[in-house]
Amino acid sequence: MANKVERRSSELSMAGVVRLLAVAIFLGYILAWVIAPTNRYREKWQPKLRADTNSTYFGTQGTNLLIYTFPILFISILGCVYIHLKKGRREDERHALNLTREVNPGASFWRRPALVSGPLGIVSWTELAFLAMFVALLTWYFSVYLSNSFSRITPQSAAKAGEKVWEAKLESAALRLGLLGNLCLAFLFIPVTRTSSILPLAGLTSEGSIKYHIWLGHTVMVLVTLHGLLYVIYWASTDSLSSMLEWANTGESYVAGELALLCGLVLWATTLQRVRRKMFELFFYSHQLYVFFLFFFLLHVGIGFFCLILPGVYLFMIDRFLRFLQSRGRVRLVSARLLPGDSIELNFAKSPSLEYNPLSNVFVNVPAVSRLQWHPFTVSSNSNLEPDTLSVIIKKEGSWTQKLHQVLASSPPERLEVALEGPYGPVSNSFSRYNSLVLISGGSGITPFISIIREFIFRSATGEGATPKIHLICAFKNSADLTMLDLLLPISGSVSDISRLRLRVDAFVTREKAPTGKGDAVRTLWFKPRPTDQPAAAVLGPHSWLLLAAVIASSFVAFLLLIGIMNRYYIYPKDHNTNKVYSYTAKALLNLLIICATIAATAAAAFLWGKQRHAAEGRQVQIANAPTPAGVSPGTWFHNAEQELESLPQESLVRSTNVQFGARPDLKKILLEQEEKDVGVLVSGPRGMRRDVAKICSSGLTDNLHYESMSFSW
Incomplete structure (x- = not known):
């Protein structure tokens, strides 16, 4: 040791x-x-x-x-x-967080927003x-x-x-x-x-x-x-x-x-x-x-x-x-979850050696929708909790996402070709340094926070690193969008207990005064693979x-050698043995x-x-059609109140969730009431929401709020 x-x-x-x-x-x-x-x-x-x-x-x-x-x-x-x-030394960093969770005041000041609007x-x-x-x-x-x-x-x-x-x-x-x-x-x-x-x-x-x-x-x-x-x-x-x-x-x-x-x-x-x-x-x-x-x-x-x-x-x-080179291959699409709120979760097979941190993103290409277009999406899965799966969440908004939703919802194909580039993301988890985290999202902005919560689910279950107190505040337009909360738990069912996770979820439905009653259930599609499909893997392998x-x-050294040879034996003689200068x-x-x-x-x-x-590793990835998992989680429970909970993680998550209809979160009140010494504040959503949160954190009304800048606005 x-x-x-x-x-x-x-x-x-x-x-x-x-x-x-x-x-x-x-x-x-x-x-x-x-x-x-x-x-x-x-x-x-x-x-x-x-x-x-x-x-x-x-x-x-x-x-x-x-x-x-x-x-x-x-x-x-x-x-x-x-x-x-x-x-x-990533594993050792997780253990070290149990001992050191102090935020440098000087560094915190320099990360604080200086300009909010403009x-x-x-x-x-x-x-x-x-x-x-x-x-x-x-x-x-x-x-x-x-x-x-x-x-x-x-x-x-x-x-x-x-x-x-x-x-x-x-x-x-x-x-x-x-x-x-x-x-x-x-x-x-x-x-x-x-x-x-x-x-x-x-x-x-x-x-x-x-x-x-x-x-x-x-x-x-x-x-x-x-x-x-x-x-x-x-x-x-x-x-x-x-x-x-x-x-x-x-x-x-x-x-x-x-x-x-x-x-x-x-x-x-x-x-x-x-x-x-x-x-x-x-x-x-x-x-x-x-x-x-x-x-x-x-x-x-x-x-x-x-x-x-x-x-x-x-x-x-x-x-x-x-x-x-990476985009030429086809990644095995295992399943897709269609949510009533017009959101889709795509689940891909992943090489176990592929590691990425929360807040990473991938670029997705679906030839059936467009052969040329690539769109970035935040990775919602966690490489520690789900070593064989990589997931992204796609909200139906633009023309590309509408076509994708139509392909999956109308007549689901047995197989869907998909290419990926990435994942790309931070080298370390800066949000892990805080005693408490406040995650504020609007609509599909909840996506990057799913990977963070899954990371702490893994840590709380394994005891690898301290887990902070987490307060998730999410605002949705309609009650159907509450099913986004279903995605806090992975489809693999790899979570057995989240009772040790200090998680509180406050969900706000802004355009409805009460639940609308029975709605569409979460629909899961499973796809048949081809032998040529490969699990998602790092473009250059494990190292x-x-x-x-x-x-x-090597490429730069080769470039220097080749231009040296070209200049010495081709261009230089022409420049000095004739009256004409070699063409620029x-x-x-x-x-x-x-x-x-x-x-x-x-x-x-x-x-x-x-x-x-990683070819041998790819052959070891199981290619099996798993049954659709039973049970529901908070979003489905509140959207379809008559259903019953069927697992301990879902029950714990529902008990941690509070839903308010016809209201918007009072962000200033919520943030100023935070009592922990160091509170990391992350926000993902509309520009107005991001500016409001940044203004509160930089107002000087309290010194325990640390605004963490994120960018998911292409």
């Missing part, structure tokens, strides 16, 4: 060292952006760096590969090692601080670049170029806006890399980081639009509008830049919230224009300049290809993070081809290796 404790302590220390090293490298990376616009860097340091890296193997792109590409890729490798070490949504003090620092970096970068460039523009220099002073300054400002856009583009794809190992280093998830991608995306489009607009004004003032039709052999290709901007503008227009909510398909399909935006942007600036934003794009390409680190490292466009396309080839080869090899590792 002592050796085990020492080993875990060593792993903890190693994880801390790895994280500290990653932070140090990232600070150095940011410092490179800070000094880039200064005269000292441009006149002294940059020439020296270029002289040292401008070899016959890497050419002019060698400097940018060293300064801007390598650090982020190395941080991502360190992140994979960090997550692997952290996952290795265009940015709910923003914590930490996010606000980093946002202010990023804005300061943008301001510094642009102002120093602009000041230094303006200082070199004189009437004599402008006249020599055949321009007026204001025209020269206009052209300089347009160029610097483009450079500023590159700085934002360097970070744009990191938040949407679902298998990102960088985000967990900062305690983030890809789902929770979507808003950062939105902020960066709007900033990028404003900057590149101004960049293009100012250049058009400059060309018009200097009678050189014909430049818009130039595709230069060397330097910037203006036509490619205009095509990139056009793709970006179309993409940008469909990201408006009203368009995204009401016409999701238009948003989804038009968003794929990012491929053409990046392609033409590469041709516009050349591969040397593209290396400034390459690491984020590179990691996203690896993630995207792995998702493509996914170490394999991901190997993919990143051709060089960019060759680099792109090598990047795609190395990523595809290494990722496919890792995927096949991982697939072989």
